[in-house]
Amino acid sequence: MMFTLEYFIGLILIGVVAGFASGLLGVGGGFLIVPFQYFLLEYLGLNPSLAMLISLGTSLAIIIPTASSGAYRHLKVMDDILEPGIKLGLFGIVGGVIGGLIASILPTQILKIIFGCLLLFVAIRNLVLANKKDSKARIQFNIINIAVIGILVGISSGLLGIGGGIFLMVLLTSIFGFSMIKSIGISSIFISLTAIGGTVSYIISGWGINPFPFSLGYISLVNFIVIAMFSVPLAYYGAKIAHKLPEKRLKQVFGLVVLYISLKMLGILP
Template sequence: MIFTTTYILFLIGIGIIVGLASGLLGVGGGFLMVPLQYFALQTIGIPSDLAFRIALGTSLTCIIPTSLSGAYTHVKESKIDILKPGIMFGVFGIIGGFIGGNISTIIPTRALEILFGLLLIGIAINMFLKKDDTENEPKLKLNYLTAGIIGIVVGFFAGLLGIGGGVFIIPILTMLFGFTMVEAIGTSTIFIPFSSIGGSISYMLSGWGANILPYSIGYVNLVNFILIIIFSIPMAHYGAKIAYKINEKHLRILFAIVLVIISLKMLKILPF
């Protein structure tokens, strides 16, 4: 059987880690799920190109229920209306996610790994250097035009890289729209399911008929999906609650550190 006990336990671990990160940091968890699934799939003999496509597609599909769990808690806990801006960005994110997911299937895997790693390093540097959230000044007005442009662009990269887009939209919300870190995290959890839907559909269609793992729909593997979300959904709820009890500066630094570790691994700088 291709799905070994070690592999299954690793997927459970991914679900726990990703769920906590999703709720706590306002990300879909794709920036963790993609590389972790990618490495796990290679250990059971899946070729690197195919492993990366499966990791991308399955990650986006897992993100939908995981982020919805965190979003529900954030909407309840937030002191401001984060539902409206989250939906505004998200509706356009579906379009971008679908386009990005289709384009990713024609780009070499190594190019995607390098792009992913460099983008995360750039975002991490910005988060390290960013001043306290109390000094945020909005540089753009939130309307349908700005939400449309940003939603499509972030959704595109979400679909392209198999992530929900939280690692991109959170810095955008804090830098350009004056959101505090916690407000940006809550809004991100609402945006992410939308962008992930478009990307998931594209990976299912583009991988249809491909010779991949058993129990798969295109590049989305159902075994990975089920094992991950069983643990990621409750952990996302728990992580979202913790987010409102942590100092925002510490939350931002934690977010940046995680990004650096994952980016260095994707760039093959770290040996593990």
Template sequence: MELVIYLLILLSTGAFVGFASGLLGIGGGFIMVPVQFFLLTVMGADPDTALRVSFATSLTVILPTALSGALGHWRRGAVMVVPAILLGLAGLMGGVFGAGISSNTPAAILSFIFGLLALFSALWMLGSRYPEIKEKPSNSKESYLFWGFLGGFSSGLLGIGGGVVMVPILNLLLRFPIHKAIGTSTAFIVFASIGGILTYIFTGMNATGLPSYSLGYVNLLQFAALAGTSIPMARIGVKAAHRLPDKELKYIFAALLIYIALKMMGVFEWLNLPL
């Protein structure tokens, strides 16, 4: 694969996930992971190594993208600071555990789990109706710690930000107004991704077969290309979140997630479909 095409795919992917991150409060890992995995395997990388590099690099891109989005939401009063800190600290620990398990699990199992969660998230996005909530949420510290750890664990395990999991939890279970759920979720992602990133760097230090310009399992070339477009697009997405209905993008994103889910689970291969 030519370097120009390789970089153009990464730059385009970063732009899309950055906008989606700011608009919908999600990290974009469900898009970045399979794109990187496809590129690395086409270039001859071992699937186990390729998937871990994809997870680690995805989280590394998600960190500054989510930070950019969280600052934008915070300026608009959409981040509940104390819940975000509690969720985030628990998420950081969950990210460490999730990434540690992922670093020692075969790619076939991780890919199937990734596909299942992507499919669940797509169906949730299509079928859910976020209720209008005006009262201030009142939840225990223990509930924030529990859900934060769970979201962080999924983040570290599968290289996703955790927003697809956290936004419905905050809105439907913890009764956050939807804009505050999105803003607080974006802040949570900042914390949750850090634990996974550090763990992937540490566990990948002695790994073999890594692509060039890698720090542990984090590939710095892919990070630069993805982050270069995702960070500015996250700011545009934040502005759009407070001005435009997100229904159309939600449908497009959900359809793309369904395709990715079936691809990562190997369904097309089982059916002998060239997709």
């Protein structure tokens, strides 16, 4: 398997874009890292099923340092996000392991459709409600609700290789009543932890099976190193910008980015 110059340029671009989006929107960047890696691996001539599993697993591994970089920057400004982020994240790790194991047995096309539909819902919701002020909390932020939300979002993280931030953001703002910027900070901490569970699953399920060179299970070490080199510093910078943008603008940017990716995954856009 030959790694071409175009392939490395593609990995660098993924790192720059996904890293900035991670810090800016508290989403881990997996919703960009997964599809873009998938398209790159297909370009190398890899089998689509294998390309999807490597994209999912490697994305989660990259999310750990990337989201941590963004979380560190948010913590410098907001000191009340650490506890809720860690509480959700500990349950998220459990869900991440479960989701990663489920993904290894589901057909690729089903994963892409699930991924695309969920993202489409998130995108439309954010664009429609961009002008709406912070909603009141609909449910209490207690240990039972934290456990249920943490595990469910964790499963989506492991299943789709995305850290789960895009779904957690919706729940934090619309159900728990957190502001957009506080939700971004909590989400960054959550996905730093949750991605660990999913990563472990993909290492175990791909051990001795994945023929892609320089891999640890379904984690491509080449992709991980190149993308993370750029995503980690860009996530810190993105988090810095997030605190300067108005709430409405953050919601609009988030909605448009997710809308594009959802249509791409569903095959509506080329």
